[in-house]
Structures are given as structure tokens and as C-alpha cells.
Amino acid sequence: MASDVQAKRPKLESVGGECKCHGKLPDDRFTKLHDVIEEYKDKPGSLIPVLHEAQKLFGCLPEDVQQFVAKGLGVPESEVYGVATFYSLFSLKPKGKWTISVCLGTACYVKGAADCLEALKKELGIDIGGTSEDGLFTLEGVRCVGACALAPVVVIGDTVYAKVKPEDIKKILAEHVEAHSAEAHVS
Amino acid sequence: MTDEKKKINLTIDGIRVEAYEGEMVLDAARRVGIDIPTLCYHPAIGPIGSCRVCVVEIENGRGLPASCVTPVREGMVVRTNTEAVREARRTVVELILASHPQDCLECERNGRCELQDLAMRLGIRESRFHREKEHKECDTSSPALVRDADKCILCGRCVSMCSEVQNVAALGFAYRGTDALVTPMFERGLADSKCVSCGQCAKICPVGAIHEKEEWQKVADLICDPDLHVVVQVAPAVRAAIGEEFNMPAGMPVTGKLATALRMLGFDAVFDTQFAADLTIMEEGTELIERLKMKGPLPLITSCSPGWIRYAETFHPEFIPNLSSCKSPQQMMGAVIKTYYAKRAGIDPDKIVSVSVMPCTAKKFECARPEMNASGQRDVDIVLTTRELACMIRQAGIRFQDLPHGEFDAPLGISTGAATIFGVTGGVMEAALRTVYEIVTKKPLGKIEFSEVRGMNGIKEASVDLGGTEVRVAVAHGLSNASKLLRHINETGERYDFIEVMACPGGCIMGGGQPRSQDPDIAEKRAAALYAEDRGMEMRKSHENIAVACLYEEFLKKPGSDIAHKLLHTTYESADEAARVSRKEAM
Numbered sequence: 023m024a025s026d027v028q029a030k031r032p033k034l035e036s037v038g039g040e041c042k043c044h045g046k047l048p049d050d051r052f053t054k055l056h057d058v059i060e061e062y063k064d065k066p067g068s069l070i071p072v073l074h075e076a077q078k079l080f081g082c083l084p085e086d087v088q089q090f091v092a093k094g095l096g097v098p099e100s101e102v103y104g105v106a107t108f109y110s111l112f113s114l115k116p117k118g119k120w121t122i123s124v125c126l127g128t129a130c131y132v133k134g135a136a137d138c139l140e141a142l143k144k145e146l147g148i149d150i151g152g153t154s155e156d157g158l159f160t161l162e163g164v165r166c167v168g169a170c171a172l173a174p175v176v177v178i179g180d181t182v183y184a185k186v187k188p189e190d191i192k193k194i195l196a197e198h199v200e201a202h203s204a205e206a207h208v209s
Numbered sequence: 210m211t212d213e214k215k216k217i218n219l220t221i222d223g224i225r226v227e228a229y230e231g232e233m234v235l236d237a238a239r240r241v242g243i244d245i246p247t248l249c250y251h252p253a254i255g256p257i258g259s260c261r262v263c264v265v266e267i268e269n270g271r272g273l274p275a276s277c278v279t280p281v282r283e284g285m286v287v288r289t290n291t292e293a294v295r296e297a298r299r300t301v302v303e304l305i306l307a308s309h310p311q312d313c314l315e316c317e318r319n320g321r322c323e324l325q326d327l328a329m330r331l332g333i334r335e336s337r338f339h340r341e342k343e344h345k346e347c348d349t350s351s352p353a354l355v356r357d358a359d360k361c362i363l364c365g366r367c368v369s370m371c372s373e374v375q376n377v378a379a380l381g382f383a384y385r386g387t388d389a390l391v392t393p394m395f396e397r398g399l400a401d402s403k404c405v406s407c408g409q410c411a412k413i414c415p416v417g418a419i420h421e422k423e424e425w426q427k428v429a430d431l432i433c434d435p436d437l438h439v440v441v442q443v444a445p446a447v448r449a450a451i452g453e454e455f456n457m458p459a460g461m462p463v464t465g466k467l468a469t470a471l472r473m474l475g476f477d478a479v480f481d482t483q484f485a486a487d488l489t490i491m492e493e494g495t496e497l498i499e500r501l502k503m504k505g506p507l508p509l510i511t512s513c514s515p516g517w518i519r520y521a522e523t524f525h526p527e528f529i530p531n532l533s534s535c536k537s538p539q540q541m542m543g544a545v546i547k548t549y550y551a552k553r554a555g556i557d558p559d560k561i562v563s564v565s566v567m568p569c570t571a572k573k574f575e576c577a578r579p580e581m582n583a584s585g586q587r588d589v590d591i592v593l594t595t596r597e598l599a600c601m602i603r604q605a606g607i608r609f610q611d612l613p614h615g616e617f618d619a620p621l622g623i624s625t626g627a628a629t630i631f632g633v634t635g636g637v638m639e640a641a642l643r644t645v646y647e648i649v650t651k652k653p654l655g656k657i658e659f660s661e662v663r664g665m666n667g668i669k670e671a672s673v674d675l676g677g678t679e680v681r682v683a684v685a686h687g688l689s690n691a692s693k694l695l696r697h698i699n700e701t702g703e704r705y706d707f708i709e710v711m712a713c714p715g716g717c718i719m720g721g722g723q724p725r726s727q728d729p730d731i732a733e734k735r736a737a738a739l740y741a742e743d744r745g746m747e748m749r750k751s752h753e754n755i756a757v758a759c760l761y762e763e764f765l766k767k768p769g770s771d772i773a774h775k776l777l778h779t780t781y782e783s784a785d786e787a788a789r790v791s792r793k794e795a796m
């Protein structure tokens with residue numbers, strides 16, 4: 023499933039998280055979104071799948087994209103906004119190139135995940151939910167990722183970092199950037 | 210109709226109750242005099258089941274179900290007042306109070322708040338819980354409504370009203386859990402949303418989270434300025450409901466007391482919007498006859514309801530050419546006061562403050578529309594709701610229920626029964642038909658009452674024979690009904706000649722500025738008050754209004770004249786178009 027999603031994800035020329043989300047550029051993503059809406063139109067329960075596709079196209083769900091979806095599906099804007107803000111999978115703001123998920127499950131927490139999180143906040147200069155200024159990282163706290171034996175766990179993009187110590191954070195980030203810079207934009 | 214439904218027997222608190230299949234436990238209990246407390250439930254929108262205040266115990270059932278969404282079952286044994294039930298209700302209300310501001314004394318709803326009432330009724334003496342909620346700025350962007358999200362208890366009444374009953378969906382739920390919010394899209398202000406200012410949300414909000422933008426204190430101050438001539442006009446629907454604010458029975462017309470109260474408050478002249486309603490019929494009737502003759506654009510659709518006008522501009526701009534170019538009675542009256550009346554009374558229009566008392570919050574929006582200045586001044590300066598006028602009367606120490614009968618001032622206080630029924634769904638249509646029939650056929654009407662357009666059915670239709678021409682009319686009230694009718698026309702091309710739309714379900718008597726009520730029959734009671742007034746009037750057709758005839762003779766010449774057009778008519782604009790222009794200007 024994940025690779026399927028990956029394959030469909032268009033390569034964006036923008037790097038560093040600067041999604042050109044504001045729809046003012048002549049851009050064919052709205053044409054593509056239009057086709058998606060046409061496909062789902064008149065089917066009950068189509069809002070969530072259409073928002074998924076929209077997020078794949080744009081990287082996030084900014085205002086004009088939500089309005090476009092609302093108009094296209096004939097759904098009230100307030101409802102689109104309600105759904106887009108309800109599910110944590112949807113994001114209104116552009117995300118960084120990689121999402122850092124710090125596991126805050128019991129085992130990781132006991133093993134010092136909170137200190138790792140603090141170190142990440144300090145290193146990146148952001149809070150949970152924020153994106154670093156260089157657009158590379160979005161920081162998130164997640165519940166148990168199911169790898170308790172490796173606690174504390176930090177997942178960056180698709181890479182799992184095990185038994186992380188707060189003092190390793192700087193090195194991990196630098197290594198990650200070096201190793202994965204060639205990847206497509208992931209959000 | 211209920212006779213066809215299956216009967217169900219159950220026991221509530223030891224009382225044997227006969228109910229009908231599909232009925233909820235709450236309704237069955239209330240019918241036998243057991244008043245289960247509620248918070249999110251409101252008869253105007255039906256059950257939501259979100260607040261859990263109406264929980265009950267059901268024998269052999271699991272947990273404590275909410276009685277507003279639990280259907281009756283044969284042999285059911287319900288207990289509404291056990292220790293577990295009382296404890297659960299108290300906890301629910303305490304949890305709501307935990308994040309509710311404790312500034313009740315300064316709240317707009319102080320003394321008339323459903324949450325306050327409930328806390329009192331359930332005997333809450335301490336709050337065991339406390340939670341800091343993220344503070345949200347009070348939204349004052351709309352000229353009609355104020356939304357204070359800090360006070361919102363997330364009951365969902367306004368969301369349900371806005372989306373299901375009014376089909377506007379300006380308000381919705383966003384985020385989840387402890388972050389959940391009721392808000393327009395992207396947490397914008399109401400002024401930047403699709404809100405049409407109908408105020409139905411404000412009328413059913415149980416707390417002070419959404420209410421009209423209050424201006425009554427300002428009016429009270431202006432009255433005290435000796436240099437100003439402060440005049441007031443009052444809409445027909447106000448007289449059918451304001452008595453309720455003073456504990457008088459619903460449906461008791463209080464027109465005479467209302468005129469007396471306004472004079473006691475110190476207004477320099479007390480006028481009746483009904484005068485302008487008669488004037489509207491002369492202008493709109495002429496427009497209808499003209500459009501029937503010229504074959505278009507038809508159907509002509511009424512334009513008295515500013516919530517409806519905004520709805521059409523926002524959601525159905527394709528019907529803009531069909532809207533009557535007539536201003537609403539409020540705005541016509543405003544233009545006449547600052548021209549005809551000012552001249553007649555020898556008063557500088559600059560010194561006139563024109564106040565209107567309306568059952569409506571959208572009238573505040575309408576009065577602020579930039580184009581409403583045909584007289585060279587703002588047509589109307591300040592709009593108060595029925596509720597705000599009641600506040601003013603209370604503050605002034607006037608015992609409304611004991612007031613003697615008073616009269617409105619001539620000539621702008623003279624009106625007919627046709628104008629009185631403007632306040633109820635079908636009333637504008639009926640008033641127009643009474644006049645148009647007699648003008649077209651030149652024969653007196655046999656039967657003056659058009660019962661086909663009366664009543665609370667969402668969409669009403671009728672055919673009227675105008676001296677050989679069959680005129681097809683329709684009446685819709687509540688914006689989802691209006692939308693249904695317009696979509697029907699778009700899809701089938703069905704021919705109508707004349708359509709009346711009122712934004713609020715029931716018409717102006719149920720407007721967003723009217724006294725709040727949980728009586729399920731309130732619309733019928735208020736309507737009956739207006740129909741009774743109409744029956745008691747000497748003049749019952751707008752074209753018989755001698756004061757209106759004088760206005761034409763002395764000032765406006767004839768209906769549809771150039772000066773009438775300049776002062777009494779207006780134009781509309783698609784909301785999308787207007788937004789595009791203002792965006793361009795901003796850039």
C-alpha cells in the first residue's frame with residue numbers, strides 16, 4: 023500500500039517543503055484534482071478519498087484546494103474543513119520533506135523519549151506540529167509504534183532509528199539528510 | 210396521521226404511557242408531565258443526542274441512554290429520577306461548566322441562559338473540575354451577529370440549524386476532542402463566510418456563544434440628545450411576540466402596548482413598518498403586473514427578507530434577475546422618513562436618527578449594505594431586534610404587560626391588515642394578491658383570505674385567476690425549502706409567475722431576533738395573532754391605505770415612477786462577483 027502511494031505521488035520540483043500550495047501559479051494539479059472529483063462525484067462518502075488524492079497532489083490541504091473540493095463535490099465548505107481538521111492524516115499546512123515521529127508510547131517514554139523530543143525541538147527550533155525553517159523536517163509525537171524492544175524510537179521518513187539518545191540527535195539528523203537527499207518530496 | 214402509527218405501551222416512573230412507534234422516550238415522558246432536563250435538544254431542529262443531559266435508566270438496558278434519541282419499545286420500563294441518573298446529569302453539566310467562562314453577570318444571556326437554568330435545576334453547588342480552554346477572539350466581523358467561541362458548549366444546535374434547516378452551512382464542527390470548535394471554514398469571521406445573517410443560530414443557542422450585535426444602549430443614549438430627532442419604526446412580527454418577553458402568553462397581540470412603550474422610551478415619532486409594507490405592495494404589485502405584461506423575467510420573487518436576498522446572491526445568483534427590485538419595507542420606510550417625512554415635518558434629515566425594531570438579525574446586515582442610501586443619508590441608521598427592544602423596555606422600568614393601548618403616529622403609522630400579515634409565511638403573497646387582483650380585474654375581491662398560501666407547510670402552491678389570466682404562485686419559508694423550490698425550477702423548468710420566500714421557517718414571526726421559545730407550536734400561535742389583527746382591521750388591502758395614497762399624490766407621483774425607483778428600489782449582486790471586486794480593490 024505504502025509503495026503504491028509512493029508510486030502515484032508526483033515529483034514536485036519544489037524541495038525544502040516549499041509547497042506551491044497557493045494555486046495562483048498556472049498549475050495542472052487543479053486539472054488533475056478536477057478529474058479525481060469527476061470520478062468520485064455523486065458517490066456517497068467520497069469526500070475523504072478525494073481529500074486524500076488532493077493531499078497527494080498538493081502535499082497539504084490549503085484553503086483554495088478545500089474550496090475547490092467543496093465546490094466540485096457540492097459539499098459545504100464548513101464540512102470539508104471539518105473533515106480536513108478532524109483527521110490527523112490531513113494537514114492544512116505544508117509539511118517538511120521528512121516527518122519525524124517521536125514515539126511517546128509507554129516503553130519509549132520510560133526509556134527517555136521525552137528527552138529526545140526536547141532535544142529535537144531545540145535542535146530544529148520548532149514545537150510539535152511545526153516544520154523546521156529549512157523545510158526539511160516536520161516534528162510529530164506519536165503513540166506506540168510497536169517497536170518497544172528498540173525504545174526509545176524515532177522514525178524519520180521511513181527510516182527507524184532505535185535506542186536514540188538525546189545527544190545523538192544532531193548526528194542522526196545530519197546523517198539522515200545526507201543519506202536521503204535524493205528522495206522525492208514526502209509529506 | 211398518528212392514528213395510523215402503531216401504539217406502544219411503556220412505563221415511565223411508574224406511570225403507564227401510551228406512545229407511538231418511532232416516538233422518543235423524552236417526548237413520551239414530557240407528554241405525561243415528566244420534564245426530563247435537556248440542553249442540546251430543541252424542537253426546531255429535532256434531537257441531536259450530543260449533550261447527554263437527558264439520560265434515563267431503562268430496566269434491563271445497558272448504561273444510561275439519552276432519552277431524546279431513544280425510541281420507545283413495547284413493555285419498556287423507564288426511570289428518569291434515580292440516583293445514578295441524577296449523578297450522571299450533574300457530572301455532565303459540571304464537565305461543561307469546567308471550561309465555560311464564569312462571567313455570567315456580564316453575559317448577554319444572564320438570567321436567560323439554558324446552561325445557567327440547568328445548573329440551578331440540577332442543584333449544582335460546586336464545580337469539581339476546571340479546564341483551561343484556548344482563548345479565541347470574539348468574532349465581531351458581522352454587522353448582525355457576534356460569536357464568542359469561548360462560551361460555546363459544542364451542543365451542535367447552531368450547526369444543525371445552519372446546515373439542515375437553512376442549508377447555508379456557514380458554521381460547522383472543526384478539529385476534534387479537546388480542540389473541537391464550532392466555526393466557519395478556516396476559522397474566518399462570519400462576515401467572510403457564507404453566513405446570510407438570518408440569526409436562527411442566535412435564536413437557538415442555549416448560551417451566550419452567538420447573539421445579535423447589541424445596539425440598544427446606543428439608541429437609549431441617542432434618544433437623550435436634544436439636538437437629534439430619533440424616530441422608530443416597528444415591524445409587524447414584533448407585535449406578535451414581544452409580549453412573551455414579559456411573560457405574557459404566546460400569540461397575544463400587543464400592538465397598542467408596543468406603541469405606548471416606544472413613546473415612553475422617548476422616541477420623537479413612532480411609526481409602523483406596516484405603512485411601508487403597504488407601500489411595498491404598491492411597488493411590487495406594479496412590478497408584477499408589468500412583468501406579467503412584458504412576459505418576464507418570471508417568476509418574480511419577493512425581496513422583503515434580507516436573509517433570503519443574501520442567500521440568493523450567495524447560492525443562487527442565477528435567480529438574481531427574478532428578484533423584485535423593491536427594497537424591503539424597512540428600507541423603504543427609511544428612505545421615506547429621511548425625505549418625505551423630513552420635508553413635511555420641517556426637520557433637517559441630518560438630525561434624524563432612524564431606528565427600526567425588527568424580528569430579524571439580517572435587517573442589521575441589510576441596513577449596513579452600502580447601496581442603502583438613496584435619500585443621500587443611510588436609509589436606516591440602527592436596527593434593533595425584538596429581544597433588544599425588550600431589554601430597553603426592562604431597563605427603562607416600564608411594566609409592559611400593564612401598559613394602556615397607544616397609537617402609532619400619522620401618517621407613517623397608518624396601515625392595513627394586508628401589511629400585518631407580512632410577518633408570517635404566505636403573508637406577502639396574500640397581501641400582493643389582494644391588491645393585484647383588484648387592480649387587474651377592477652372588481653372587488655369576493656373572498657379576501659387566500660387560505661392556500663397560509664399554514665406551516667414548507668412549500669405552498671396555488672393558482673389564482675386574474676380576470677382570465679391564470680397566475681401560478683408558490684411560497685417557501687426556511688432556506689432549505691427555498692433551495693428545494695429553486696432546484697425544482699432549475700431541474701423541471703416548472704412555470705411560476707410569483708414566488709414569496711422568507712428566510713426563516715414560519716416567516717418573520719420566527720425570525721432570528723425574536724424571543725427565544727421552546728414551544729413546538731410557537732409559530733402557529735404567533736401567526737394566529739397576526740391573522741386575528743388582520744381580521745380586526747378596517748382596511749385590509751394595501752391599495753386602500755389612504756396615507757400611502759397621499760404619499761404618492763404629494764411626493765412619489767405613482768407606483769414605479771422615477772422618484773419611486775430612486776428611493777424605493779435597489780439592485781443585487783452575486784456574492785462571488787462582489788468578493789472578486791473587493792479582492793481586486795484590496796490588491
